[in-house]
Amino acid sequence: MLSTGSDTTINPGTAPLASPLLTTPCLLLDEPRLRANLVEMQAHLGRLSVGFRPHLKTAKSIDVARLAMTSTAGPATVSTLREAEYFAEGGVRDILYAVGIAPQKLDRIDAIRRRWDTTLTVLLDSVEQAEAVASWGARTGNLLPALIEIDADGHRSGVTPDDAQTILAIGRALGAALRGVLLHAGDSYGLDEPGALAEAAERERAAAVTAAAILRGGGLPCPVVSVGSTPTARWARDLSGVTEVRAGVFMFGDLFQAGIGSVAVENIALSVLATVIGHRRDRGWIITDAGWMALSRDRSTARQVVDQGYGLVCDLAGRPYPDLLVAEANQEHGILALRPGAGIDLPDLPVGARVRILPNHACATGAQHDRYHVLDGDGQVGAVWPRISGW
Amino acid sequence: MLSTGSDTTINPGTAPLASPLLTTPCLLLDEPRLRANLVEMQAHLGRLSVGFRPHLKTAKSIDVARLAMTSTAGPATVSTLREAEYFAEGGVRDILYAVGIAPQKLDRIDAIRRRWDTTLTVLLDSVEQAEAVASWGARTGNLLPALIEIDADGHRSGVTPDDAQTILAIGRALGAALRGVLLHAGDSYGLDEPGALAEAAERERAAAVTAAAILRGGGLPCPVVSVGSTPTARWARDLSGVTEVRAGVFMFGDLFQAGIGSVAVENIALSVLATVIGHRRDRGWIITDAGWMALSRDRSTARQVVDQGYGLVCDLAGRPYPDLLVAEANQEHGILALRPGAGIDLPDLPVGARVRILPNHACATGAQHDRYHVLDGDGQVGAVWPRISGW
DSSP states (O other): OOBOTTOSSOOOOOBOTTOTTBOSSEEEEEHHHHHHHHHHHHHHHHHTTOEEOOBOTTTOOHHHHHHHSSSTTOOEEESSHHHHHHHHHTTOOEEEEEEEOOGGGHHHHHHHHHHHTOEEEEEEOSHHHHHHHHHHHHHHTOOOOEEEEEOSSSSSSSBOTTOHHHHHHHHHHHGGGEEEEEEOOGGGGGOOOHHHHHHHHHHHHHHHHHHHHHHHHTTOOOOEEEEOOHHHHHHOSOOTTOOEEOOOGGGTOOHHHHHHTSSOGGGOOEEEEEEEEEEETTTTEEEESOOHHHHOSOOGGGGSSSOOTTOEEEOTTSOEEEEEEEEEEOSSOEEEEEOTTOOSOOOOOOTTOEEEEEOSOHHHHHTTOSEEEEEOTTSOEEEEEEOOOOO | OOBOTTOSSOOOOOBOTTOTTBOSSEEEEEHHHHHHHHHHHHHHHHHTTOEEOOBOTTTOOHHHHHHHSSSTTOOEEESSHHHHHHHHHTTOOEEEEEEEOOGGGHHHHHHHHHHHTOEEEEEEOSHHHHHHHHHHHHHHTOOOOEEEEEOSSSSSSSBOTTOHHHHHHHHHHHGGGEEEEEEOOGGGGGOOOHHHHHHHHHHHHHHHHHHHHHHHHTTOOOOEEEEOOHHHHHHOSOOTTOOEEOOOGGGTOOHHHHHHTSSOGGGOOEEEEEEEEEEETTTTEEEESOOHHHHOSOOGGGGSSSOOTTOEEEOTTSOEEEEEEEEEEOSSOEEEEEOTTOOSOOOOOOTTOEEEEEOSOHHHHHTTOSEEEEEOTTSOEEEEEEOOOOO
16 A cells, blocks of 8 residues: 555555545655756756755655755755754754754754764854853853854844844854854745845845855854845845855745745645545535645735635646635635636536645645655656654 | 653653753643633533534544543544544544545545444535445445535535435435434634624524434434534533534634634643744844744634734743734744734743743644643643644
């Protein structure tokens, strides 16, 4: 049997998407599309002569990581220590934990470094964190490499690049632990035009280079200048002064990134396989077994020009049905309906028929599942790749 | 060690919420509040002289199920076959799978029934499904009990109670498999006033009784008349003619149910423990390590009178800080901020401080975690209960 929801052992096999051996809802990953998305980004960053540290928070899979990384040992970016442990176990030796560090987590980080002989770099944006990292290092005799988070656009965390005093104070508090600066241009997620995205990428680059110059001007080292987000990575035209780019969601793509213009809908590699379980013909609804538990509660396209509901409905070959959305979702029910004013008929999908649903947000949808059913070039499930969750 | 994100074995122990042995973000379950919520519902339904078939889709935990069910063997309601397998393995012998059945799932259902000697009842709302169930039964020599889904309020699936012809046609197609009718008054989630909720409960009851009368009037049996939703269960004043009530989220409660009036905020038993990882004092932000991955993407209070952001922030004793919300969330970052116009100062929460966050939606937040850290009456974590996911 290829896989059922109750399997803890995952057995490889090959099955068409209509096979009852595939329990629905389940997560599909189109390997040719994944590989094409990776090749495109790697080639783009190669042209810009910058390193690539893929963010593995979207995939959370060692099988995907090995396709994405420039070597089986990394470098890589993670968002949780659970990911750090999992990828270190899988052979990754250069890991950046790109979420601000809390002192309580230092012992666990050190255990990861010692157990797997892995370089684990942490992130911080305050003198108090830097002092905690430095004093932990002095107490334990360890050097924990750290990056200073810089804020390019007011999106979230970080020191603004005009606050040279704080940047230098953090750098000095870190001492030998200082490795450089990191930025994430999160506000690029609100854009949808290539010119504006290229400008956001340039602002991210400029802020990074400014912050690095502040450290170097103060006599401090800054070997790492790390930037990244899928939209700015995709649209950056020049990355002079940057040493590495982080990006993750581009590997799979999703409808939100399509709305920004970071990926094309036809290149989205992730989808959810669902089975029709009923109809409300009086209301123009088709009911499936993929509710928000399978799709996630993410409705991020609601604030874009094209609202994709809880997802765009495709046939088993991955071609979207015209104007057919997951219009509403309950926990284990998805309600398919045409866009208002579509002026066409619902496709004929009887009970038991199957569809594929493109997600709003690959990170959120992926997180609802514990494995990928990997589609080969013939559209058959030829492998099952586990994925992790938790902290 | 009590628990870390990397443990696969869960070791019991006792720890205060500030202990570094508790890895954040993690899910907390206040057992005294859980028990009180259960006692209140059980007493209420006892006064209404109706059976109780708790919905286990919120908890997904055998430990919680054993507190909620009227016996260790059930009855119980589930939303996935993975839940059915898990609870059958845990000794539950009377399970209702309350999501419309697809023919591909019948063999798996039969395997559950045979392996654990469990009565598993399915749900359907069309003649084609009824014929599939009946012909599967004739082919395999099994009788699969089935309920007909009735739609009381246009919320989702089901035959409307004025469509006697379809109800009878389904009943006749089922033959000996027919067990009765089921309703879920999902539109009660849009209400917030006790009188209107009592009316919704009465409409649910009336539709159920009408549908049952149609079957009986046609000479068909209808021993089961099953209704349920947390709001209508809480506010029902009379359930004459109903045999059982299903409800689940009331056990934990959440901010959305508090907005409806189904639970009080001070009775919400579920929260997420988070650690402060940074500040943006210029913006009035406190950053924690509980982003939407830990809280879920659910923003259902956005359409209620009081929008609770991604959750309400409490101290470690579970008391809300005045007007402090998770105003925004990224994957692994939560941004705490005061409600606009709160006119007070942010609480003093340095890096490393911890808070508890009440969720918008217990079903969605719970699903992001694989275990409950169970708080005893002293506010200490005294047990760890696993929970399941998947299909």
